[in-house]
Amino acid sequence: MTVPAGEAASVRPGAAEWRRPSWRLERVPAGGGVELTALLRDLVEDPAHRRAFAERLANHDSEVWVALPADSDSASRSQPGCTRTSSGAVGLLLAETACARLQILLLAVSARVRGMGVGRALVREAILWAIDADLDAVELEVRESNDRAQALYESLGFVAAALRPRYYPDGDQAVLMAVSLVDLPV
Numbered sequence: 001m002t003v004p005a006g007e008a009a010s011v012r013p014g015a016a017e018w019r020r021p022s023w024r025l026e027r028v029p030a031g032g033g034v035e036l037t038a039l040l041r042d043l044v045e046d047p048a049h050r051r052a053f054a055e056r057l058a059n060h061d062s063e064v065w066v067a068l069p070a071d072s073d074s075a076s077r078s079q080p081g082c083t084r085t086s087s088g089a090v091g092l093l094l095a096e097t098a099c100a101r102l103q104i105l106l107l108a109v110s111a112r113v114r115g116m117g118v119g120r121a122l123v124r125e126a127i128l129w130a131i132d133a134d135l136d137a138v139e140l141e142v143r144e145s146n147d148r149a150q151a152l153y154e155s156l157g158f159v160a161a162a163l164r165p166r167y168y169p170d171g172d173q174a175v176l177m178a179v180s181l182v183d184l185p186v
């Protein structure tokens with residue numbers, strides 16, 4: 001079927017439309033109100049890891065951000081007796097605060113939208129939150145072999161602070177990376 005030129009122009013997004021991010025970030029209340037099981041199933045392959053992260057997500061001390069399609073309902077807008085679902089979310093960052101440091105425990109982006117800025121936006125959001133919360137640093141452990149994630153963290157100011165030999169069950173080594181929030185230029 002041939003689509004008349006005028007009709008095609010009216011359904012195709014313009015340049016500004018292509019550039020506009022098609023997701024938004026949201027901090028969600030940990031431990032209640034938001035169902036993240038479907039998102040974890042999508043993002044974390046290993047069932048044991050999934051269970052471990054699900055327990056952490058249920059922890060009220062956790063800090064959780066999700067990236068959602070821009071046109072979806074709010075993940076955190078819950079009504080009494082009703083659990084919101086974050087299905088459709090494309091990224092998740094889970095962190096905990098200890099000793100004035102925000103520790104990122106999980107960062108994952110749906111394979112279908114990787115390389116589109118979601119991971120960077122989530123980490124950036126967590127750093128900004130940590131600055132507002134007057135924390136000293138943001139840190140995380142990353143597989144030594146995960147060049148992609150390390151490049152992302154380095155682009156946001158993280159530096160390698162230590163090595164953790166045999167950190168993962170398969171014997172892989174972790175790199176502890178941290179970004180200091182102390183004495184940031186204003």
Ligand SMILES: CC(C)(COP(=O)(O)OP(=O)(O)OC[C@H]1O[C@@H](n2cnc3c(N)ncnc32)[C@H](O)[C@@H]1OP(=O)(O)O)[C@@H](O)C(=O)NCCC(=O)NCCS
Nearest residue numbers: 107108109114115116117118119120141142148149151152
């Ligand atoms: C690592 C991960 C979170 C990155 O998220 P993402 O949304 O794809 O990353 P972004 O699009 O925000 O890219 C940010 C930076 O990451 C790096 N990056 C992204 N895609 C890359 C690729 N294919 N190769 C190398 N570096 C890449 C680049 O430094 C990029 O910056 P640039 O766009 O200026 O070049 C995502 O790939 C993922 O979920 N991977 C599986 C889980 C994982 O490894 N989590 C991290 C554990 S610590």
